[in-house]
Each structure stands twice: as C-alpha cells, then as structure tokens.
Amino acid sequence: MSAKIIDGNAIAKKIKGELAIQAATLTAHDMKPGLSVILVGNDPASQVYVSKKIKACSEVGIESQCLRFSSSVDPSVVLALIHDLNQDPRVHCILVQLPLPTQFNVSEILESISQSKDVDVFHLYNVGALVVGQTVFPPCTPYGVQRILMHEGIVIEGKNVVVVGASNIVGKPMALMLMQQNATISICHAKTRDLAQYTILADILIVAAGKPALIKAEMVKTGAVVIDVGINRLADGSLVGDVDFQAVAEKASHITPAPGGVGPMTVTMLLHNTVQSAQRAFENRDQAWQAHCENDRYHFCHSDLAAENEEVK
Ligand code: NAP
Numbered sequence: 001m002s003a004k005i006i007d008g009n010a011i012a013k014k015i016k017g018e019l020a021i022q023a024a025t026l027t028a029h030d031m032k033p034g035l036s037v038i039l040v041g042n043d044p045a046s047q048v049y050v051s052k053k054i055k056a057c058s059e060v061g062i063e064s065q066c067l068r069f070s071s072s073v074d075p076s077v078v079l080a081l082i083h084d085l086n087q088d089p090r091v092h093c094i095l096v097q098l099p100l101p102t103q104f105n106v107s108e109i110l111e112s113i114s115q116s117k118d119v120d121v122f123h124l125y126n127v128g129a130l131v132v133g134q135t136v137f138p139p140c141t142p143y144g145v146q147r148i149l150m151h152e153g154i155v156i157e158g159k160n161v162v163v164v165g166a167s168n169i170v171g172k173p174m175a176l177m178l179m180q181q182n183a184t185i186s187i188c189h190a191k192t193r194d195l196a197q198y199t200i201l202a203d204i205l206i207v208a209a210g211k212p213a214l215i216k217a218e219m220v221k222t223g224a225v226v227i228d229v230g231i232n233r234l235a236d237g238s239l240v241g242d243v244d245f246q247a248v249a250e251k252a253s254h255i256t257p258a259p260g261g262v263g264p265m266t267v268t269m270l271l272h273n274t275v276q277s278a279q280r281a282f283e284n285r286d287q288a289w290q291a292h293c294e295n296d297r298y299h300f301c302h303s304d305l306a307a308e309n310e311e312v313k
Contacts, residue, residue: 003226003252004152008144011151012264016060019268019275023061026278031285033278034063035119035270036085038078038096040104041071046097053095056267062274063090071101078104079112086114092277093119093137095270116280119273121173130173133180137273142174144265145206145227146181152254154204154225156181162198164188164215164242165208170229174206195219207242217247226252229262 023033035057039050050066057064067081078096085091094117100106110122118126121139129135138146149156161178165171166189175185186198190209196219199205207215208229220226230242241258249255256262 003249003255005249006148006152006227006254006256006261008148008256008261008264011148012268015147015265015268016056016271019271020060022275022279026275026282027061029282031278031282032061032063032090033092033275034090035065035093035095035274036088036091037064037066038069038081038094039066040069040073040078040097041101043099046099050097053267053270056271057274060271060275062271072103073101075104075109078109082109082112086112086117089281091117092281093117093270093274095119117277119270119277120169122168127168130176133177137276138177138269139169139173140269140273141170141208141229141262141266142177143269143272144262145174145229146177147269148227148256148262148265149204149225152225154254156183156204159183159203160186160201161204161206162186162188162202163206163208164195164199165210165229167208170208174208178204209242211242212240213242213244215243215248217244217251220248220251222251223253224251225254227256227262228258230258231263 026033037050037053039046054064054066069078082094085094094113096109096113098106100109111124113123115123115125116136119137121127121130121135121137126135130139156178161183163171163175163185166187171187175187179185183204188195188198192198199215199219200221202221202224204225204227205215205220206227206229210230210232212232212234226243226248228241228243232240232242234240239259243255245255245257
C-alpha cells in the first residue's frame with residue numbers, strides 16, 4: 001500500500017478562504033476580528049512563531065497586534081496589560097507566547113486571560129470544560145488534526161485511536177476530543193513499556209512526542225491513518241516529524257508529512273478561533289441591540305397607550 005499524503009497546506013488554504021469571507025462580513029458590521037499576542041523576551045523560535053501568526057492574521061483580515069516586552073519585564077506589567085486586553089472589545093482573543101522567562105508564574109498569567117478570549121485553551125476553566133466537551137474554543141493543534149480527519153472523510157466513531165505523547169497542549173486534549181467522538185483511545189508517553197504493542201493496534205495513530213523517527217513501519221498496522229504532529233530540527237537544519245515517513249507511507253492508508261501537515265492547520269485554527277470569538281461578540285451585540293429595541297418598543301407602546309388613556313379621560 002502507498003498512503004495518500006495529506007496536504008495540510010491545501011486544507012489550511014481552503015479554510016483560510018472561508019475565514020477571510022467571514023472576517024470581511026464581520027468587519028462590514030463593525031466587528032473586525034482582533035487577536036493580541038504577547039511576546040516576552042528574545043527566544044528566536046518564539047519570534048518566528050509569532051511573526052507567522054501575525055502574518056496569517058493579515059491574510060484573512062484579522063486585526064492583530066504583537067505586544068513585546070524585554071525578558072526582564074516585571075510580571076505585574078504583563079498582568080496589567082492582560083487585564084486591559086480582557087476589557088477591550090476590539091480584542092477577541094489573547095495569546096501569550098510560551099515559554100516565559102523564569103520570573104513569571106506561568107499559571108498566574110494563563111489564568112488571568114478571560115476564559116472567553118483564551119484562544120489556546122490554557123485557562124483551567126477551559127481545560128476542565130474540555131473534559132465535558134464544552135470549551136469556549138477547541139485547542140488549536142488537536143482541532144487542526146480533527147479538521148484534517150474530517151476533511152479526509154475518516155470516520156472516528158468506534159476506531160482504535162492511539163495518541164503517542166501526553167502533553168497538556170497536544171496529546172491530552174487530542175485524546176479527549178476524539179473520545180468525545182466515540183473513538184477508543186490509548187495514550188502513550190515516554191514511560192510506556194513496549195510502545196509498538198499499542199501503536200500496532202491503531203486504526204488512527206497520532207504522534208506528538210518530539211522524537212525523530214520514533215514510529216517505524218513495523219509499529220504501524222497496514223491501512224492505518226497516521227498523523228504526525230512532531231516537528232524536530234535535525235543537526236543539518238532540516239525539519240522532520242516523529243514518523244519514519246518514507247517507510248510508514250508504504251503501509252499506511254493516509255499520512256501527514258512534517259512539515260506541511262499539521263503545522264499549517266495549527267495556525268489556521270488560531271485564526272478560526274479568533275473569527276469565531278468575533279462572531280460570538282457580534283451575535284451578543286446583535287441580541288443586546290434587539291433586546292434594547294424590544295425594550296424601546298415596549299416603552300413606546302406603553303407611552304402611546306398612556307397618551308391614548310389621557311385622551312379618553
Ligand atoms: P512535550 O510537551 O515535550 O510532550 C511530549 C510528549 O511525548 C510527552 O508526553 C512525553 O512523555 C512523550 N514522549 C517523549 N518521548 C517519547 C517516547 N520515546 N515514546 C513515547 N512518548 C514519548 O511536547 P509537545 O508540546 O506535546 O509537542 C510534541 C511534538 O509536537 C514536538 O515535536 C512539537 O514541536 C510538536 N508540535 C507541533 C505542533 C504543530 O503545529 N505541528 C504543535 C505543537 C507541538 P512524558 O509525558 O512521559 O514525558
């Protein structure tokens with residue numbers, strides 16, 4: 001078998017086209033979607049990630065701003081800024097780029113973001129809500145994987161899904177989201193004994209371990225769907241995933257390349273969440289306006305009646 005190679009860039013492009021239309025409609029109604037990114041320090045990888053996010057925002061018509069601080073900034077300054085952004089109606093989502101310098105209490109920063117603007121789903125309320133499938137937003141990377149599976153028409157219900165990697169940002173939310181779609185889930189991690197005995201049973205294998213060539217062809221069931229979330233930079237500067245791509249592609253039915261698979265979808269889901277947040281704000285404003293009009297009509301009718309009553313008298 002030779003797998004279908006899933007083109008994450010093409011799927012992302014299609015979704016971005018739809019988001020651009022939605023963003024333009026919202027902008028026409030004076031509700032331009034807005035994302036604020038907070039970047040502390042000079043970590044080169046963080047700078048690259050943030051500039052990619054900002055560029056992607058401009059491609060679909062999202063108003064974005066990158067708020068930068070030196071690595072020695074007092075955390076109280078960042079907390080005060082987040083407080084202001086929480087109140088700002090032009091800001092629909094807030095993202096704090098991690099990692100943060102050591103003087104920061106990361107939980108305190110993440111908890112200070114309004115639950116309704118918590119685009120990365122790091123606030124404890126949203127982490128808990130994920131368990132019952134009620135987050136304000138779906139977390140970006142797992143949602144990107146979910147959209148890939150949906151795009152490829154891959155049925156989730158009843159499937160054996162193995163997630164390799166149990167991080168809070170990818171593995172755990174991924175497992176919860178697919179469990180809500182009635183898959184049977186196994187989660188593996190660095191201390192899993194004999195990883196292959198799990199991966200070989202997977203109808204859908206999702207790998208997010210950060211270990212190049214961790215998954216070899218003999219660990220994969222013939223016809224499995226293989227989603228490689230990993231991004232690893234090798235000594236020669238090239239980027240690879242966690243899956244031995246060439247060999248596994250001979251056995252799988254579908255496979256994502258890395259790069260060019262999940263990565264573009266993660267950024268696109270960030271855009272998706274920001275546009276949805278603006279859509280929600282628009283609907284709330286619309287409802288508030290309708291309620292206001294209803295209220296006005298009520299007063300109008302009543303003042304009319306009062307006037308009529310006066311005339312009758
Ligand atoms: P992380 O926080 O380092 O977590 C890695 C997870 O993999 C941990 O649960 C770890 O187990 C497990 N693991 C490590 N070595 C393993 C092994 N040999 N066998 C089985 N499990 C193993 O990393 P992350 O943030 O989840 O990211 C994982 C990878 O995805 C990285 O390469 C990252 O760059 C990439 N990533 C890509 C995107 C994207 O958009 N494409 C987004 C986010 C992350 P323990 O819990 O036991 O330590």
